[in-house]
Amino acid sequence: MQNYGHPSEVTSGRDSAAGIPEATVARLPVYLRALYALAERGVSTVASEELAIAAGVNSAKLRKDLSHLGSYGIRGVGYDVDYLVYQVSRTLGLTQDWPVVIVGAGNLGRALANYGGFVSRGFTISAMLDCDPAIVGSRIARLTVRHVDELEAVVARYKVAIGVIATPAGSAQAVCDRLVAAGVTSVLNFAPLVLSVPEGVDVRKVDLSIELQILAFHAQRRSASRPGSAGARRSRGLGSRPANGAARPRVLPELAAKA
Amino acid sequence: MQNYGHPSEVTSGRDSAAGIPEATVARLPVYLRALYALAERGVSTVASEELAIAAGVNSAKLRKDLSHLGSYGIRGVGYDVDYLVYQVSRTLGLTQDWPVVIVGAGNLGRALANYGGFVSRGFTISAMLDCDPAIVGSRIARLTVRHVDELEAVVARYKVAIGVIATPAGSAQAVCDRLVAAGVTSVLNFAPLVLSVPEGVDVRKVDLSIELQILAFHAQRRSASRPGSAGARRSRGLGSRPANGAARPRVLPELAAKA
DNA sequence: CCTTGTGAAAGGGTTCACAGCA
DNA sequence: TGCTGTGAACCCTTTCACAAGG
Numbered sequence: 132m133q134n135y136g137h138p139s140e141v142t143s144g145r146d147s148a149a150g151i152p153e154a155t156v157a158r159l160p161v162y163l164r165a166l167y168a169l170a171e172r173g174v175s176t177v178a179s180e181e182l183a184i185a186a187g188v189n190s191a192k193l194r195k196d197l198s199h200l201g202s203y204g205i206r207g208v209g210y211d212v213d214y215l216v217y218q219v220s221r222t223l224g225l226t227q228d229w230p231v232v233i234v235g236a237g238n239l240g241r242a243l244a245n246y247g248g249f250v251s252r253g254f255t256i257s258a259m260l261d262c263d264p265a266i267v268g269s270r271i272a273r274l275t276v277r278h279v280d281e282l283e284a285v286v287a288r289y290k291v292a293i294g295v296i297a298t299p300a301g302s303a304q305a306v307c308d309r310l311v312a313a314g315v316t317s318v319l320n321f322a323p324l325v326l327s328v329p330e331g332v333d334v335r336k337v338d339l340s341i342e343l344q345i346l347a348f349h350a351q352r353r354s355a356s357r358p359g360s361a362g363a364r365r366s367r368g369l370g371s372r373p374a375n376g377a378a379r380p381r382v383l384p385e386l387a388a389k390a
Numbered sequence: 391m392q393n394y395g396h397p398s399e400v401t402s403g404r405d406s407a408a409g410i411p412e413a414t415v416a417r418l419p420v421y422l423r424a425l426y427a428l429a430e431r432g433v434s435t436v437a438s439e440e441l442a443i444a445a446g447v448n449s450a451k452l453r454k455d456l457s458h459l460g461s462y463g464i465r466g467v468g469y470d471v472d473y474l475v476y477q478v479s480r481t482l483g484l485t486q487d488w489p490v491v492i493v494g495a496g497n498l499g500r501a502l503a504n505y506g507g508f509v510s511r512g513f514t515i516s517a518m519l520d521c522d523p524a525i526v527g528s529r530i531a532r533l534t535v536r537h538v539d540e541l542e543a544v545v546a547r548y549k550v551a552i553g554v555i556a557t558p559a560g561s562a563q564a565v566c567d568r569l570v571a572a573g574v575t576s577v578l579n580f581a582p583l584v585l586s587v588p589e590g591v592d593v594r595k596v597d598l599s600i601e602l603q604i605l606a607f608h609a610q611r612r613s614a615s616r617p618g619s620a621g622a623r624r625s626r627g628l629g630s631r632p633a634n635g636a637a638r639p640r641v642l643p644e645l646a647a648k649a
Numbered sequence: 650c651c652t653t654g655t656g657a658a659a660g661g662g663t664t665c666a667c668a669g670c671a
Numbered sequence: 672t673g674c675t676g677t678g679a680a681c682c683c684t685t686t687c688a689c690a691a692g693g
Contacts, residue, residue: 351482
C-alpha cells in the first residue's frame with residue numbers, strides 16, 4: 132500500500148513547510164480526482180469510508196491526511212464534496228494557474244500536450260519546444276511548436292515555473308540546466324537519467340522502464356512460487372550485458388556460489 | 391529523499407517474499423542504470439560512494455540495499471561492475487525476457503513503443519493493440535497494430551505477463567479486466583483512474599497530472615515564502631469547479647474562517 | 650588503510666481503536 | 672447513533688557510526 136519506487140526525487144522527504152507530510156501531499160491529487168468524480172455524479176456529501184474506497188486507500192489514512200488540511204468534516208455526516216474539492220485544490224496550489232513549458236515534441240511530448248486531464252485544471256501549456264526543424268512550426272494541441280532556442284524567452288515571457296522534460300536522455304541535462312538558469316524551479320523529468328540540479332530546485336521523475344522492472348521483480352516472485360504458471364520464458368542467462376567487452380565477472384568462486 | 395507520491399499501488403508494502411524491502415526493489419533499477427553507464431565507460435570497479443552519487447542516493451543506503459542481495463562487494467576495494475550488473479539484473483528478474491502487451495496506440499502508446507530503453511533490456515513488446523480502425527494495421531516500431539479484440543489471443547500466444555494500459559480513462563477498467571481474465575498479473579497503468587483488480591494482481595500507476603500537482607504544491611510553498619518571485623500568476627479563485635451546479639460550499643462560517 | 654556490511658538509533662508513515670462531537 | 676479526528680502502537684525506512692576484513 133505504501134508508495135515506493137516512485138519516479139521522483141523529492142528534495143527533503145520531510146514535512147513540507149506547511150506541516151503537511153510528503154506522503155499526504157502525494158495522495159491529495161488522488162483524493163481530488165475522486166472528489167471531482169463524486170461531484171460530477173451530483174453527490175454532495177461523502178463519508179471517509181466511501182471516499183477512501185474511491186481513492187484506493189484505507190479510511191483511517193484518508194481521515195488523517197485530511198486532518199492535516201484542517202477540520203473540514205462533519206462528525207456523524209461526512210465531508211461536503213464541493214468544499215473539500217476547494218480545500219484540497221487550495222492546499223495543492225491549484226487555485227492559481229501554473230504556466231508549464233514542455234521541452235521535446237516527440238511522441239511523448241505530444242501525448243502530454245493532448246492529455247486533457249493534464250492541462251485542464253490548474254495548468255496551462257505556455258509553449259512546446261523542440262530542436263528538430265521537421266517538428267518546429269507544426270501544430271500540437273492548438274500550439275505551434277517553437278525552437279528550443281526560445282526557451283529562455285518563453286520562460287521569462289510567460290513566467291513559467293514548471294518545466295517538463297520529454298527529450299531523449301542525451302539532451303535532458305542540458306535542457307534542465309537551461310530551464311534552471313532561466314528561473315524554473317520545478318521540473319518533471321521523463322528522460323531516463325538522474326538530473327543534477329542546484330539546491331532549491333524540485334525534480335520529479337517519471338521513468339517507464341523503472342516501473343516495468345519493479346513489475347518484473349514481483350512477477351518473477353510469483354512465477355517462482357507457482358511453477359508452471361504464466362511467467363516469462365526464453366531465459367537469456369547472462370546474455371544481457373552492455374556492449375562492454377568482458378561479460379564474465381572476475382569474481383571469487385565463493386561469491387559466485389552464494390548466488 | 392524518500393519516494394512518496396508514487397504513481398503506483400503496491401499490493402502489500404511488506405518485504406517481498408525474497409526478503410528484499412520494497413523500497414530497495416524500487417531503487418535497484420536506478421542502480422542498474424548507473425552500473426550500465428559505468429560499464430560502458432569501461433569502469434570495472436566502483437565504490438559505494440561513487441555509485442551512490444551516480445544514482446542520486448546516499449552511500450549508506452546503497453550499501454544496505456545491496457546487502458539485501460548478498461555480499462557482493464570487496465572490502466577496501468568496492469564492487470565489480472559487471473558482476474553487480476548481473477546480480478542486480480538477476481534479482482530483478484531481468485535475466486529472463488518479459489513479453490509485454492501495450493493496449494492503446496495513441497501518442498502515449500507510440501511513445502512507449504519507441505522508447506528504446508523501455509524495450510531494450512529484458513522486455514519485448516509482443517503486440518500493440520487499439521480499437522480505432524484508423525490506427526489498427528499501421529506500423530509502429532516494427533510492429534503492426536492489432537485490434538483489441540485479439541487481446542486474449544495475444545496474451546495466450548505470447549504468454550504475456552505484463553500489460554501496459556495506455557488508453558483513455560474511459561476504457562481502462564474494461565481493458566484491465568480483460569487483461570486479468572486472460573491471465574496477466576502485472577499491469578502498468580497510464581490512465582488517470584484507480585483500477586480495481588483482484589487479489590494477486592500487481593498494478594503500478596504512472597499519472598502525469600498527479601506529478602504536476604505535487605510539483606505545484608511545492609512551488610506554491612516556495613513562492614509563498616519568497617514573495618515576488620516567479621510563481622504562478624492569474625489566480626482563479628474558486629473558479630475551478632466541476633460542471634456541478636452549486637459551486638458555493640454549504641459550510642459553517644467558523645470553518646470557512648479557518649481556511 | 651580503505652571500504653564494505655551491519656547493529657542500533659532515529660525518523661516517518663500506517664493502522665488501530667476510541668474519545669468526542671454533530 | 673454514526674462518523675470524524677487523533678493519541679498511541681506498530682512497522683518500515685533511513686541514517687549513523689563502527690566492527691570486520693580484504
